[in-house]
Amino acid sequence: MLDLTYDAPKPKVIAGATGDWELVIGLEVHAQVATAAKLFSGASTQFGAEPNSNVAFVDAGMPGMLPVINEGCVAQAVRTGLGLKAEINLWSAFDRKNYFYPDLPQGYQISQLYHPIVGEGEVLVEMGNGTARLVRIERIHLEQDAGKSIHDMDPAMSFVDLNRTGVALMEIVSRPDIRGPEEAAAYVGKLRQIMRYLGTCDGNMQNGNLRADVNVSVCRPGDYEKYQATQDFSHLGTRCEIKNMNSMRFIQMAIEYEARRQIAILEDGGKVSQETRLYDPDKNETRSMRSKEEAHDYRYFPDPDLLPLEIEQAWVDDIAASLPELPDDKKARFMGDFGLSDYDASVLTAEVANAAYFEKVAEGRDGKLAANWVINELFGRLKKEDHSIEESPVSPDQLGKIVGLITKGDISGKIAKDLFEIIYTEGGDPEEIVEARGMKQVTDTGAIEAAVDAVIAENPAQVEKAKANPKLAGWFVGQVMKATGGKANPAAVNELVTRKLGL
Amino acid sequence: MSDLTKLTIAAARDAMRKGELTSADLTEACLGAIDEAGALNAFVHKTPEIAREQAKAADARRGADAPSLNGIPLGIKDLFCTKGVPSQAASNILEGFKPEYESTVTTQLFAGGAVMLGKLNMDEFAMGSSNETSCYGDVVNPWKIDDRNLTPGGSSGGSASAVAADLCLGATGTDTGGSIRQPAAFVGITGIKPTYGRCSRWGIVAFASSLDQAGPMTKDVRDAAIMLQAMAGHDPKDSTSADIPVPDFEAALTGDIRGKTIGIPKEYRMDGMPAEIEKLWADGTAMLRDAGAKIVDISLPHTKYALPAYYVIAPAEASSNLARYDGVRFGHRAKLAHGDGITEMYEKTRAEGFGHEVQRRVMIGTYVLSAGFYDAYYNRARRVRALIKRDFDQVFEAGVDAILTPATPSSAFGLGEMAEADPIQMYLNDVFTVTVNLAGLPGIAVPTGLDAKGLPMGLQLIGRPWEEADLLNVAYSLERAAGFVAKPARWW
Numbered sequence: 001m002l003d004l005t006y007d008a009p010k011p012k013v014i015a016g017a018t019g020d021w022e023l024v025i026g027l028e029v030h031a032q033v034a035t036a037a038k039l040f041s042g043a044s045t046q047f048g049a050e051p052n053s054n055v056a057f058v059d060a061g062m063p064g065m066l067p068v069i070n071e072g073c074v075a076q077a078v079r080t081g082l083g084l085k086a087e088i089n090l091w092s093a094f095d096r097k098n099y100f101y102p103d104l105p106q107g108y109q110i111s112q113l114y115h116p117i118v119g120e121g122e123v124l125v126e127m128g129n130g131t132a133r134l135v136r137i138e139r140i141h142l143e144q145d146a147g148k149s150i151h152d153m154d155p156a157m158s159f160v161d162l163n164r165t166g167v168a169l170m171e172i173v174s175r176p177d178i179r180g181p182e183e184a185a186a187y188v189g190k191l192r193q194i195m196r197y198l199g200t201c202d203g204n205m206q207n208g209n210l211r212a213d214v215n216v217s218v219c220r221p222g223d224y225e226k227y228q229a230t231q232d233f234s235h236l237g238t239r240c241e242i243k244n245m246n247s248m249r250f251i252q253m254a255i256e257y258e259a260r261r262q263i264a265i266l267e268d269g270g271k272v273s274q275e276t277r278l279y280d281p282d283k284n285e286t287r288s289m290r291s292k293e294e295a296h297d298y299r300y301f302p303d304p305d306l307l308p309l310e311i312e313q314a315w316v317d318d319i320a321a322s323l324p325e326l327p328d329d330k331k332a333r334f335m336g337d338f339g340l341s342d343y344d345a346s347v348l349t350a351e352v353a354n355a356a357y358f359e360k361v362a363e364g365r366d367g368k369l370a371a372n373w374v375i376n377e378l379f380g381r382l383k384k385e386d387h388s389i390e391e392s393p394v395s396p397d398q399l400g401k402i403v404g405l406i407t408k409g410d411i412s413g414k415i416a417k418d419l420f421e422i423i424y425t426e427g428g429d430p431e432e433i434v435e436a437r438g439m440k441q442v443t444d445t446g447a448i449e450a451a452v453d454a455v456i457a458e459n460p461a462q463v464e465k466a467k468a469n470p471k472l473a474g475w476f477v478g479q480v481m482k483a484t485g486g487k488a489n490p491a492a493v494n495e496l497v498t499r500k501l502g503l
Numbered sequence: 504m505s506d507l508t509k510l511t512i513a514a515a516r517d518a519m520r521k522g523e524l525t526s527a528d529l530t531e532a533c534l535g536a537i538d539e540a541g542a543l544n545a546f547v548h549k550t551p552e553i554a555r556e557q558a559k560a561a562d563a564r565r566g567a568d569a570p571s572l573n574g575i576p577l578g579i580k581d582l583f584c585t586k587g588v589p590s591q592a593a594s595n596i597l598e599g600f601k602p603e604y605e606s607t608v609t610t611q612l613f614a615g616g617a618v619m620l621g622k623l624n625m626d627e628f629a630m631g632s633s634n635e636t637s638c639y640g641d642v643v644n645p646w647k648i649d650d651r652n653l654t655p656g657g658s659s660g661g662s663a664s665a666v667a668a669d670l671c672l673g674a675t676g677t678d679t680g681g682s683i684r685q686p687a688a689f690v691g692i693t694g695i696k697p698t699y700g701r702c703s704r705w706g707i708v709a710f711a712s713s714l715d716q717a718g719p720m721t722k723d724v725r726d727a728a729i730m731l732q733a734m735a736g737h738d739p740k741d742s743t744s745a746d747i748p749v750p751d752f753e754a755a756l757t758g759d760i761r762g763k764t765i766g767i768p769k770e771y772r773m774d775g776m777p778a779e780i781e782k783l784w785a786d787g788t789a790m791l792r793d794a795g796a797k798i799v800d801i802s803l804p805h806t807k808y809a810l811p812a813y814y815v816i817a818p819a820e821a822s823s824n825l826a827r828y829d830g831v832r833f834g835h836r837a838k839l840a841h842g843d844g845i846t847e848m849y850e851k852t853r854a855e856g857f858g859h860e861v862q863r864r865v866m867i868g869t870y871v872l873s874a875g876f877y878d879a880y881y882n883r884a885r886r887v888r889a890l891i892k893r894d895f896d897q898v899f900e901a902g903v904d905a906i907l908t909p910a911t912p913s914s915a916f917g918l919g920e921m922a923e924a925d926p927i928q929m930y931l932n933d934v935f936t937v938t939v940n941l942a943g944l945p946g947i948a949v950p951t952g953l954d955a956k957g958l959p960m961g962l963q964l965i966g967r968p969w970e971e972a973d974l975l976n977v978a979y980s981l982e983r984a985a986g987f988v989a990k991p992a993r994w995w
Contacts, residue, residue: 100849
């Protein structure tokens with residue numbers, strides 16, 4: 001397998017009035033665990049159900065009700081940890097995070113502050129041009145999601161929907177290793193890709209199944225290196241946390257805005273105050289939500305309703321053995337085995353379904369050609385019609401046959417496009433269609449020669465002009481192709497035209 | 504009133520098995536006794552329809568092989584959620600709350616044929632040692648001196664009073680720091696708190712989750728064994744419930760304790776302990792010695808830190824457990840003024856719904872868990888707890904089978920007597936019992952004598968974890984030796 005190496009990308013620099021500033025970003029990504037039941041109850045996690053229909057007594061915080069851990073959620077967290085090359089803690093524990101809110105029926109969220117299930121890991125985030133940022137993961141812990149408060153249904157009352165209450169989340173906490181808005185978005189994208197490969201989170205940001213709290217601070221060039229040398233966070237400046245972002249685009253815009261806001265304060269001689277902020281996409285600005293002084297005292301303590309979570313190494317090993325090939329490995333293999341470019345390999349491995357489709361097309365065929373056809377023709381066409389790969393009317397077997405026909409010289413690239421269109425709209429077996437509709441490329445030089453002779457004989461004036469200006473030979477080639485219905489081998493036609501015109 | 508209600512569970516069971524008694528008659532006798540005992544304020548919600556229905560079903564099952572509790576009328580502490588029946592933990596904040604579910608313990612009791620007479624009074628959210636914090640008012644001890652109303656103890660005061668006054672044959676209790684054993688001692692009955700994890704907590708309103716345990720309160724040790732048998736067992740719905748087989752507790756009652764080693768902890772001999780309690784303890788020790796047990800002096804050196812540690816841990820957990828009573832989904836919600844928001848709703852609802860003692864403990868708990876104090880209080884208390892547990896572990900490892908201590912520092916005191924006292928004075932009632940909860944051990948209170956005023960006093964036996972059978976047998980031996988048969992004179 002290819003061993004891909006990358007250089008670190010340059011941090012984003014913003015030029016201020018008093019000099020350059022660099023950005024420092026750390027993310028807390030909340031990923032909804034893909035499971036049928038909630039973290040501590042048997043209630044369904046189905047999105048879009050009638051309000052308050054997926055609620056067990058324990059989810060509603062009824063008196064005397066007790067949480068019982070869902071083993072499936074634990075397995076998914078372990079799987080995610082393994083996918084992020086992280087340390088799995090065989091002993092972890094749950095803590096209560098106490099605060100009052102109507103969509104938090106127990107009055108506390110069960111989380112893992114002191115002993116998370118997953119420890120340190122890492123994610124490689126490619127940034128193009130041979131660069132990639134290695135982002136360190138500090139921890140992943142399991143916790144309950146809250147419900148939903150709805151304030152705009154009635155002028156006087158608020159409503160609460162507890163369907164999401166108690167759904168399992170993985171909070172993936174990064175180190176402050178991200179150095180620009182694009183890197184932040186790419187990092188979220190990479191996590192999403194890995195978790196979709198693993199099947200541990202569907203990554204649906206619109207439904208809120210993947211959300212991020214973004215910590216942003218600014219520092220002067222050189223400060224970050226001081227932090228790296230000393231692990232002293234004070235070099236990184238005072239951070240603000242932008243809560244609950246569920247769009248890659250907004251993450252970038254919010255970071256950009258927030259960095260400039262902090263720079264403006266610092267350059268005015270002010271101090272950034274540590275606080276929690278909210279991003280308003282309509283106005284493209286962040287606004288203070290609560291200051292450090294107003295921050296909740298969550299009174300964390302070990303949840304006495306739950307025993308420590310103890311898992312066995314053998315169980316972790318079983319999960320490890322069941323992991324699929326992950327994006328980085330797949331990409332390296334595609335580049336090595338099929339000779340694909342970095343770009344093509346990235347596109348094809350972005351989604352596991354795309355990669356699987358490509359592999360079927362490329363199997364036993366020209367990988368590069370297969371990649372071209374999958375990326376340019378198939379993806380292009382699917383995108384135009386807003387179809388997913390799963391909805392493709394062209395199967396990998398059909399597209400593979402088209403690629404095979406091109407490689408064998410049976411059809412030209414141009415004919416292949418027509419054939420693709422036929423398969424896309426009408427279906428059928430490409431090889432049979434080529435035969436039945438006489439689309440095979442004419443490689444019989446006798447037949448081509450006759451056609452060339454005919455065109456030359458019919459156009460004496462053009463022949464004279466071409467002899468004076470050899471560039472006009474192309475016109476004869478075009479006429480021959482037309483006469484043969486595009487089926488003549490263009491290379492053979494070209495060669496014959498040149499020879500017959502004596503050019 | 505007939506004498507039927509004076510029967511023990513074992514006697515009623517045997518009579519029913521022989522066909523000499525019906526549950527219907529027994530249940531009617533209890534319902535009648537309850538109706539006449541309004542002055543005790545033990546039952547806060549009567550369920551005669553359910554009781555008659557269950558009695559009828561029990562009589563239909565009557566026979567030599569019917570389960571032990573078949574047709575036995577019981578009272579249920581209000582802390583247990585009982586389906587469709589008010590379950591308020593004696594708190595205004597759960598006003599009108601009728602659960603859609605039945606606690607595991609009561610489910611098991613009723614599956615075993617038990618009859619529910621109603622819900623029993625208690626201290627609000629099980630916080631109290633005198634049953635004076637209930638939203639339903641004080642429970643009165645059936646024992647009296649000089650016409651003074653006495654406390655039955657708490658928090659399971661209603662259960663204690665009801666069993667002592669023969670309103671029911673047995674009752675469920677819960678014990679977080681002594682709430683079964685102290686009231687049992689105050690009214691002259693038997694009460695056992697089993698090993699933490701022996702009975703499911705599912706469906707019992709939580710006070711302090713790491714300490715709460717359900718247990719029976721009965722007229723004698725045999726009944727405690729019978730009732731605990733039905734209450735105990737692994738429950739997958741409670742992660743802290745232990746998947747350990749439940750032995751036949753009644754079969755363990757041989758009364759033979761020859762060769763057993765009983766420890767007498769010196770730290771339980773407190774300054775200012777009444778001479779009567781001293782004597783009770785010495786007498787109990789002698790009884791066990793006479794029965795063939797080996798008596799050894801032991802030391803549990805961290806005992807003196809137990810009460811402070813308990814009053815950090817229990818309120819800490821309570822402050823979190825009681826956060827759900829916010830007026831949003833069930834129970835009481837305060838009337839709001841125009842313009843009031845969610846914060847006002849929380850504040851007014853909780854101010855109106857919780858009584859003073861509950862508010863005090865929620866505040867203590869919130870304080871000890873808050874940033875900056877967590878290590879000094881909560882974490883330190885947890886370390887103390889580990890040391891207390893280690894004290895017991897070492898004693899048991901050294902061969903001690905059970906530990907004998909007083910159950911309470913005094914006999915029952917007058918209702919209202921502590922009203923003006925420092926709350927710590929009330930907390931001192933738990934001084935002999937909290938260690939057992941902190942260590943998760945089984946403990947049983949057995950009545951062994953009367954004081955000079957004629958009030959019952961009890962001793963506590965503490966056993967090895969999961970060895971309730973052995974503990975019950977030692978208690979049985981003590982009970983037989985003490986021969987405590989006194990009953991309160993009926994005045995109600």
